[in-house]
Amino acid sequence: MSTAEETAGGEAQPWGEVTPDAARRLLLAAVEAFAERGYHATTTRDIAGRAGMSPAALYIHYKTKEELLHRISRIGHEKALDILRTASRGEGTATERLADAVSSFVRWHARGRTTARVVQYELDSLGPGARAEIVGLRRQVDAEVRGIIEDGVRSGEFDVPDVPGTTLAVLSLCIDVARWFNVDGPRTPEQVGALYADLVLRMVGAGNTGSV
Amino acid sequence: MSTAEETAGGEAQPWGEVTPDAARRLLLAAVEAFAERGYHATTTRDIAGRAGMSPAALYIHYKTKEELLHRISRIGHEKALDILRTASRGEGTATERLADAVSSFVRWHARGRTTARVVQYELDSLGPGARAEIVGLRRQVDAEVRGIIEDGVRSGEFDVPDVPGTTLAVLSLCIDVARWFNVDGPRTPEQVGALYADLVLRMVGAGNTGSV
DNA sequence: GGCAAGGGTGAGCGAGCGCTTAGCGCGCCT
DNA sequence: AGGCGCGCTAAGCGCTCGCTCACCCTTGCC
The missing domain is CATH 1.10.10.60 (Homeodomain-like)
Structure with a gap:
């Protein structure tokens, strides 16, 4: 939905x-x-x-092998940012938007594990110029999630003592999915997305979602 | 302490x-x-x-360059396992032991970021034999954390619908510290350890620790 | 049908890789 | 004092890397 x-x-x-x-x-x-x-x-x-x-x-x-990596990284980050923006700027409470953002972001990392791995783990293989561009995109990703959490704190839905730290942890949790997710494993991307949305809502002190 | x-x-x-x-x-x-x-x-x-x-x-x-990586990986994993075992088998409630395990595990990843990076991200660079040995150690790491969470569920301290999934998420959160932690950044390993212990207790539905 | 244009190939360049080997010098045992 | 052996180095082997170049085959336009 x-x-x-x-x-x-x-x-x-x-x-x-x-x-x-x-x-x-x-x-x-x-x-x-x-x-x-x-x-x-x-x-x-x-x-x-x-x-x-x-x-x-x-x-x-x-032109070079590095240009391939640069292109992959930029397109991948733009896609990730697009997913988060769509969830962030949708309608609904901060709770709903955060759950939506986390579950869709996680699904993207699980489904496109190969792409996500390259995007998230090969940043250091880029040269200085290309890396700087990608770092800028990552800052926008961070801002998008932090925005939702700040909304929730303002509206009283969330209880978050350390907003930047919690933002970091939420993104870290989602991104690391690309490292461990196994297509042949017991979980589907949808299941992981739902589990992680629930866990993140607990992390920000939102009312339980009543999942499962 | x-x-x-x-x-x-x-x-x-x-x-x-x-x-x-x-x-x-x-x-x-x-x-x-x-x-x-x-x-x-x-x-x-x-x-x-x-x-x-x-x-x-x-x-x-x-003998080879790979033997270096193998040695680093085995010693690192044994050290990580040792840290978790110490916390897991200590005295105290499941809540206290989980907070202790997470904060000390996170501190290790933040402080020894160089070592932890190699240990956590270069597994695939090992040959089949060496990798199998390391995978065995990782299973023990997983079991140690899952054990604490199961204790907490049994004692009624925790509310965790999906124990294996939550175990995975907790470990994932801690391990990813090695990817993003920056020695020159705004947070000390101790601060990240405390923040993450708090977040993990929220994830398992334990009463708030009253940290900060 | 001739021909320019451009995507594609086979062969190969200089460089740097993991690893080996012959030999050197210093400390320890008697 | 003598000699042996261990830890180390200089040199270099065979190989593969990223990348280039001269040439070919197909396609579209007149």
């Missing part, structure tokens, strides 16, 4: 904006490889091979 | 058990390098250089 971000097939179709088809296939292959083995351990030959191309084809569409 | 794991100098003196002095210096250099740049991006020349030795010196004390 609360996710405006889905498209038809469950996983949405990400990377639709990457325009030459071959460039998108290469980028998708890079996401897979970076998530599996890490940026530095991934070779350009591996990326090109996954995309069914020769190693040289990569350099027609991207 | 609750930390039995400290020694003199704040950071404890880890790696005391690594016996030839040169081997310890190499291992310490490897921890630094792995934490900064990641395992795959670290060269054996870099490790040896940080330890003030020639590249070949590394192979007198360690």
Whole structure:
């Protein structure tokens, strides 16, 4: 009911904006490889091979291997920010909006675990300029969640002694899903999203959601 | 008051058990390098250089670069497990023991951020055999926290609908400290430990600790 | 049908990787 | 005092890396 971000097939179709088809296939292959083995351990030959191309084809569409990571990271962060903004600026009480934000953010990390891993864990592999841009996007992500929590404190729904610290913890909890979530594990992304929304509402001292 | 794991100098003196002095210096250099740049991006020349030795010196004390990572990971996990066991098997209510476990576990991740990063994020860089051993240690870590939560549920102190899921979330929250904690940031490890202990008690529905 | 344009390939460059080997110098045992 | 062995280094092996270059094959326009 609360996710405006889905498209038809469950996983949405990400990377639709990457325009030459071959460039998108290469980028998708890079996401897979970076998530599996890490940026530095991934070779350009591996990326090109996954995309069914020769190693040289990569350099027609991207100037360097790092440009691939930069593109992935920027698009991924914009998507994450978009998800949080949609929840944050929706209607409803702060409690409802926080639950919505957490559950949809968590679902995104669980479903697109490969993408999320690259986005969240390969920041340090970027050069200084690219990193600075991404750090700016992260600050906006933080501000979005902090805004909801501040709303809840103002309205008396939440009891939060340390708003910046709690914001940090909420985001940290969601982001770490990308590290441990296992597609073959016992939980679906939806179940984790619901569990985490409940836990976060407890963290901010909101009335229990009555879930489960 | 609750930390039995400290020694003199704040950071404890880890790696005391690594016996030839040169081997310890190499291992310490490897921890630094792995934490900064990641395992795959670290060269054996870099490790040896940080330890003030020639590249070949590394192979007198360690068979391969991976053996260094394995040793770091095993010692680190044993230390983390030790911290949790000390808190878990201490005296006091489940509430007190959970707060103690979380705050000391978080302090370890914040203080020894370099070590913790390697321990928590470079698991996949190990070969199958070494990884299996480490995964076994992680299961023990999980069991220790789950045990405290189960105690609290049994005694009526906690209200936890999903014990395994909540255990996962608590550990995830603590571990992710190693990703974001910044030594030059506004929070001390002690402050983060106290904040997180409070947040976790809220997550399990324990009465508020009255901290701050 | 000829031809420019551009996406793609095979081969390979210089560099840096993990790791090995031959040999050196210093401390310890007698 | 002599010699042995351990800890270490300089040099370098074979390999793979990110990336480049000369060339080809297809496509669309006249």
